[in-house]
Amino acid sequence: MSDITTDPGSPPLPDSPAPQTRKAKSTGRVGDKVFVGLSRGAGIALLLIMLAIAAFLAVRASNALSANEGNFFTSFEFDLHSDPPYFGIAVLAFGTIVSSLIAMVIAVPIAVAIALFITHYAPRRLSGPIGYVIDLLAAIPSIVYGLWGALFLVPHLEGLYKxxxxxxxxxxIFEYHDGAARSLFTVGILLAIMILPIITSVSREVFRQVPAMHEEAALALGATRWEVIRMSVLPFGRSGVISASMLGLGRALGETMAVATVLSTSWDIAPSLLDAGGGTFAQNIASSFGEASGEMGKDVLIATGLVLFVITLIVNGAARLVIARNKEFSGANG
Incomplete structure (x- = not known):
């Protein structure tokens, strides 16, 4: 590199400023220290609460599992009054997973379509009221959905079943034998209606965070509105939509009163989704807790609750892995 010569009478050139680095630590102010301490304490408290719940479920469930005379994973019988207990979760696991999957298949595409309509198609004077109604639907209690499902949805689904x-x-799979439409398919439709506002609200907020420069660049290249959504909006909001879907799935897995109001419990797995009967973990716990006799009967229900707890953890862990794999999209990191 060549030397730079300067006039002896000219003032010396100022030194270039050293690059500034952002401090990662607190500034030392009392408010910052208090905030850091409260945040750390809240995180630790949350972990301790989760561990306490898991320990309680595991200890109480171990009493029932050690005395169980049936196969816990494959038995179709569930007797709270037998001594020793005889129970299995095959029917409950099937009903919980199938009804939740039906709800997700119905709710997620509709929720994403509504969120895109609100954020990219509807005029402002229309998108506001629609968003308000969607948020209001999320606040309706579960028992109200259950009563509506039992008194209105069940009678009006017979035509669809036929x-x-x-x-x-x-x-x-869709073979229908005459009777009331109290089946896992009805439960899936009801759960889809219940989780639709949650997925829509979160997806709507995610789509609103898409950088305007991405959409403007696509429009400048001659893309249509749908091509802008497909190339810019959906890739950016993929992680957010997955998170919203997992929130909805969590509610579908643990929904109690609405399912108990609509579904007629039957300890059998029917090949058709339209056949009456079935059961879910949460619904069985709510409907059977009152008749559970003694500590052993309650421990049997706690054992099924432990399975639901583990399923929820697995689902959320899988969702985190999927979201982590989608972080390489440049727009989501910027």
Whole structure:
């Protein structure tokens, strides 16, 4: 590198300022220290509460599992009054997973479509009221949804059931035998309506965070509105939509009163989703807790609650892994 010569009479060149580095630690102010301490304490307290819940469930469930005479994972019988206890979770696991999957298949596409309509298609004077109504639906109590499902949804689904049986009954999955529409498919539809506001609200806020420069760049290249959504909005909001879906799935897995109001419990797994009967973990705990006799009967229900707890942890852990894999999208990191 060549030397730079300067006039002897000219003032010396100022030294270039050293690059500034952002301090990662607190500034030392009392307010910052208090905030850091409260945040750290809240995180530790949350972990301790989760560990306490897990320990309680594990200890109480171990009493029932050690005395259980049936196969916990494959038995279809569930007797709270037998001594020693005889119970299994096959029917409950099937009903919980199937009804939640039905709800997700129905709710997620509709919720994403509503969120896109509010943020990118509807005029401002219309998007505001729609968003307000969506948020209001999320505040309706579960028992209200359950009563509406039992008194309105169940009687009006018989026509849909007959249509599914006429065109898809050959699959045996949608084979309908006359009777009240109190089945896992009805529960899935009801759960889809319940989780729709949650997924829509979170997805709407995520789509609003898309950088305007991404959309403007796509429009400048001649993209249509749908192409802008497909190339800019959806990739940016993928992680947020997954998070919203997991919030909805968490409610669907643990929903109690609405399912107990609509579903007629039956300890059998039917090949058709339209057959009455079935059960879920949360619904069984709520409906059977009052008749559970003694500590052993309650321990049996706690054992099923432990399974639901583990399923929820697995689902949320899988969601975190999926979100972590999607972080390489440049717009989501900027």
């Amino acid at each position: 249509w599914l049986d006429d065109y898809f009954g050959w699959t045996k």
